[in-house]
Amino acid sequence: MKPPKPFWNPYVAGVALGGVMLVSFLLVGKGLGASGTANRLGVAAVEAVAPDHVRQNSFFAEISTTGRSLLDSWLVFEVLGMFLGGLVAAYTSGRLSRGVIKGPQISTAMRLSMALGGGVLMGMAARLARGCTSGQALSGGALMSAGSFIFMFAVFGGAYALAYSLRKVWN
Amino acid sequence: MLPLDSLFTEHRELGLVIAVAIGFGFGFVLERAGFGRATKLAAQFYLHDMTVFKVMFAAIITAMAGVWVADGVGLIEFRALAESAVSFTYLWPMLVGGLVLGAGFIISGYCPGTSVVATASGNLDGLVTFVGVIIGSVIYGELFPLIASFHTSGDQGFLFLPDVIGIPAPVLAAVIVAAAIGMFLGAEKVERIFKRRRGELPEGDPSPQRPRIFALSAIGGLALLALITLGVPQTPRADEPRTAVLISQDELARRIIDEPWTLRIIDLRDAASCAEARIPGTQCAPRRTISTLGLPYDTGTRDLVLVDETTATAPDEALAYKGRLFTLEGGWSGWRAFALVKPLLPEPGASSAEQEYYTFRAALHSALSGQKPAPLPPANTTYVPRKKKKKGGGCS
Numbered sequence: 001m002k003p004p005k006p007f008w009n010p011y012v013a014g015v016a017l018g019g020v021m022l023v024s025f026l027l028v029g030k031g032l033g034a035s036g037t038a039n040r041l042g043v044a045a046v047e048a049v050a051p052d053h054v055r056q057n058s059f060f061a062e063i064s065t066t067g068r069s070l071l072d073s074w075l076v077f078e079v080l081g082m083f084l085g086g087l088v089a090a091y092t093s094g095r096l097s098r099g100v101i102k103g104p105q106i107s108t109a110m111r112l113s114m115a116l117g118g119g120v121l122m123g124m125a126a127r128l129a130r131g132c133t134s135g136q137a138l139s140g141g142a143l144m145s146a147g148s149f150i151f152m153f154a155v156f157g158g159a160y161a162l163a164y165s166l167r168k169v170w171n
Numbered sequence: 172m173l174p175l176d177s178l179f180t181e182h183r184e185l186g187l188v189i190a191v192a193i194g195f196g197f198g199f200v201l202e203r204a205g206f207g208r209a210t211k212l213a214a215q216f217y218l219h220d221m222t223v224f225k226v227m228f229a230a231i232i233t234a235m236a237g238v239w240v241a242d243g244v245g246l247i248e249f250r251a252l253a254e255s256a257v258s259f260t261y262l263w264p265m266l267v268g269g270l271v272l273g274a275g276f277i278i279s280g281y282c283p284g285t286s287v288v289a290t291a292s293g294n295l296d297g298l299v300t301f302v303g304v305i306i307g308s309v310i311y312g313e314l315f316p317l318i319a320s321f322h323t324s325g326d327q328g329f330l331f332l333p334d335v336i337g338i339p340a341p342v343l344a345a346v347i348v349a350a351a352i353g354m355f356l357g358a359e360k361v362e363r364i365f366k367r368r369r370g371e372l373p374e375g376d377p378s379p380q381r382p383r384i385f386a387l388s389a390i391g392g393l394a395l396l397a398l399i400t401l402g403v404p405q406t407p408r409a410d411e412p413r414t415a416v417l418i419s420q421d422e423l424a425r426r427i428i429d430e431p432w433t434l435r436i437i438d439l440r441d442a443a444s445c446a447e448a449r450i451p452g453t454q455c456a457p458r459r460t461i462s463t464l465g466l467p468y469d470t471g472t473r474d475l476v477l478v479d480e481t482t483a484t485a486p487d488e489a490l491a492y493k494g495r496l497f498t499l500e501g502g503w504s505g506w507r508a509f510a511l512v513k514p515l516l517p518e519p520g521a522s523s524a525e526q527e528y529y530t531f532r533a534a535l536h537s538a539l540s541g542q543k544p545a546p547l548p549p550a551n552t553t554y555v556p557r558k559k560k561k562k563g564g565g566c567s
């Protein structure tokens with residue numbers, strides 16, 4: 001098997017990412033996003049099981065007022081594209097393979113339960129902060145939103161604060 | 172003028188195709204940066220690989236500089252773009268949300284966006300993280316009634332750094348670019364120290380020169396771009412004398428009905444005529460008193476519409492208004508003929524457009540024709556009602 005292609009230089013990748021974001025700003029007046037789609041998927045799942053429940057909860061009802069399906073949204077399509085882009089990039093660089101990425105010292109079961117737990121925390125946090133690292137930190141940061149900068153520094157702060165106690169997980 | 176609003180209305184399908192294309196670019200770059208692998212992302216927080224920081228900030232300053240260039244050449248208007256693309260600033264939710272998201276990041280090894288890319292590269296941990304994000308969103312919605320007051324605490328509306336710091340936005344953009352360069356150089360140093368500590372970098376190794384040169388040239392180019400934008404915005408706008416744009420009776424009537432909060436209408440006729448009859452929501456300000464309104468200091472978030480007996484010529488104070496400036500075509504006499512005279516019934520067999528126009532005119536006429544007394548002119552205030560609330564946050 002050929003070894004995978006090396007990663008791009010971080011600055012090159014950053015400039016390319018900024019370029020994609022800029023195109024999005026200029027063409028459609030929106031930034032990039034990710035967690036909003038997770039929210040829509042979740043609410044759509046709840047709606048499929050208990051439609052009344054979604055109508056009664058003001059937080060759920062807020063995104064389902066357009067009359068369209070919850071999944072018929074710009075952001076859902078953008079994340080679909082993200083998946084495809086990631087897939088093509090992984091395939092063409094020789095990194096497309098099933099597996100679990102983890103530090104050498106923890107078990108796969110431990111890794112996956114931490115992934116789930118961390119994901120749940122991020123899902124809640126992203127709703128509270130009106131976005132995640134993509135929508136709030138990157139897109140809002142590029143447009144100089146004060147809240148985005150608060151959020152961005154808080155993300156780094158939260159992660160650095162926990163990093164030491166989790167060092168066995170990653171190293 | 173960009174962005175293309177039609178991508179959300181009549182060309183919605185094309186808009187969704189563009190959404191997939193933009194997402195494709197986003198996902199592709201994230202994967203190639205190495206963000207489909209949790210160990211690469213988590214390394215940021217152990218300081219021996221600062222890729223996350225470098226990619227994020229390089230992206231932010233690239234887009235920032237690009238937006239200011241586009242604003243400078245008149246492709247977009249920064250404020251309009253920013254208010255459509257970002258959420259309000261909520262101090263406490265964003266601080267707490269950021270801390271919790273950061274914790275989730277180091278626990279799961281991904282952020283919501285990178286978990287999608289990890290899933291696409293075949294990593295099961297990425298998929299599990301993304302499922303966790305979905306579950307977390309739903310839990311938040313279920314808990315929402317309990318935390319609703321915290322959810323909106325510290326509401327600052329749209330708040331941008333240049334407003335907070337009080338220096339012009341393009342200057343601040345250049346400062347941020349410069350600061351980012353400094354931080355990149357610092358990150359390179361920190362990285363080398365921690366790499367060496369892990370034994371990944373032999374003692375006295377002179378590399379890595381190449382990435383550093385890469386970095387400096389890419390960012391030097393960016394800084395230059397940002398500096399160019401400093402000069403660009405002022406020149407074309409200051410040179411050509413500003414004139415008010417004509418707004419038709421039709422358009423003004425529609426906006427008064429649909430979105431009166433986006434308008435500030437000023438009637439320049441003498442006080443007596445204005446007091447007798449005026450366009451709803453109008454402020455009476457006879458021409459000689461206009462300098463007392465402080466128009467040049469208004470934030471300019473509403474569109475200013477000038478009304479005189481006939482088409483108004485804009486006084487200098489109004490020309491100094493920061494927002495968009497309109498003058499009503501035909502002035503008050505035009506308005507009276509348009510809105511206060513009963514429209515004629517369309518001929519039998521008139522086109523549907525004509526019939527629709529009649530319906531609009533008739534509705535307007537009955538709404539405006541003195542069935543109740545005209546509302547009192549609003550007090551002279553700069554209070555601006557909020558535009559529609561952002562829903563669901565910066566990501567949606």
